[in-house]
Amino acid sequence: MATATDEIHAPVTTPSDRAEPGSLGETIIDLKEVNVHYGSFHAVSGVNFKVPKNRITALIGPSGCGKSTVLRSINRMNDLVPGARVTGEINYHGVDLNSAKVDAVEVRRRIGMVFQKPNPFPKSIYENIAWGARINGIKGNMDERVERCLRGAALWDEVHDKLKESGLALSGGQQQRLCIARTLAINPDVILMDEPCSALDPISTLKIEDLMRELVRQYTIVIVTHNMQQAARVSDQTVFFSLNDKRQGVLVEAGPTREIFTKPRDQRTEDYITGRFG
């Protein structure tokens, strides 16, 4: 597992590993019976699925069925929501992330997150990336690290001559890539993305999808998306959520993307994918 002082590199998965249709490989996060309550409201019920390493897992489903809630539980961001309670086990390398003994800050150093609306810090581009590395005690040549992260996020060419400018002066697509670069700076294991392209134009969206395919060679990615075509284009595993009759979010079906989109096992999945609802 990558430590804070590692260089940004990881064993690159062999091409045959990824190309194998339906093969999802080793599991890195295992969600077991995850339930989320907001106060007395039971929002998400009984979620079970595995996140495979070095793959892109897409969480899809209609609005309000708990996809983002489940995503946020993985890196303990729900701790910040007053009244939110997550039960169940989120197993990561043998440790239950959801346990009270696990420090949420430690979790977030290894599992990063990119949000729906790009939220760069109101600081320079350089500072946006350097800050995360610095507070996590990552030493070493910061200039080099900033360049590596910007290259890793396919942003270096566009901003290398204006690193001192405010991160907020960039376009939406660039800001989102800056947020991705910022996440790379802390050298995480897993990157969670909560509808990262929904606030962006189609061209920026495609750029970020290309970026995801590059990044997944070194990182594991879990993405929540409203855009079914995006899930079909980009992900290796798709997890479909829906609402049950008690208006709770439930996991309907999970599986390799090709299977979900060509021969879904559940009728609800088929209805959603073919656009009959949602």
Place this chain on the structure above:
Amino acid sequence: MSSIASAPRPGVQDAPLSLSAGPQLRRRQIRAEIAKLIFLAATASAGIVLLILLARVVSQGWGALDLSLLRENISQTESRIADGRAGYYNGIVSTLWLVAISAGFAIPVGLGAAVYLEEYAPDNWFTRIVQLNIANLAGVPSVVYGLLGLGLLVEFFGRDFLGRSILAGGLTLGLLVLPIIIISAQEAIRAVPLSLRQAGFALGATPWQVAWHHVLPAAAPGILTGTILAVARAIGETAPVLVAGAALYITYVPNAPGDGYSPLPVQVFNLLGNAQEDIRQFAAAGIIVMMVLLLALNSVAIYLRERATRRVRW
């Protein structure tokens, strides 16, 4: 096909299109203009009152205005005042001491409390009681703070320790402005968008790191504005410092926290009711000095605010 599409549309007919305001719109526009004039009048009246006040004070004190006001200590004898050998030097120094002590106490404590209440405190009954208390304290008459200062700081801690010292007076004023600083800092912190905090947390930062590096810099303009207003209020408070032990008249210049003091508003207050023309003129000049001092302090504070907000690059 719905009939909406075939209903007669205004302007799309034989006569040429006219987009000048129709009668109904004209009535709405007039009402809008009246509202605007009312708001303008409100603003103007505030400004006019201030101008009248300034004009009166300046005209009354004009004769006594010269640099000796800033150099000489206060005097109660008419001859010295008439000769221009009296000034407000020790009053200015007393006031500056009070500002330093009260701000030095209230700003860190107030900011700390605001950060705690906004970033750390759980949403339970205890927190809510604390908030309620702070809001109440902000409305307590300032004289009561003077009594608190007198009873707690002056008497209780011993006449030999703090006594009627400038430290006791400064702390009293600090307590007075503390609730205001807490509330305005809380408002400023609350206005910082959640997305900024989430970005910080998602990078594995602790609540303190997020607060110090992101929330406070972003909230700085609001916090500083609130602080400036609070301290400006403290400068002018006469009643609480009188109760807490400010002297009406001193001949020396305070230069240690244990010294006695006579702040500028108190000195002016002491001279105001005097029958003699010269002395009243001198008092009016004192008011002008007070306003200049306030302006100077505000300018410093605004400059500090600009410096502090430069770190944030919206």
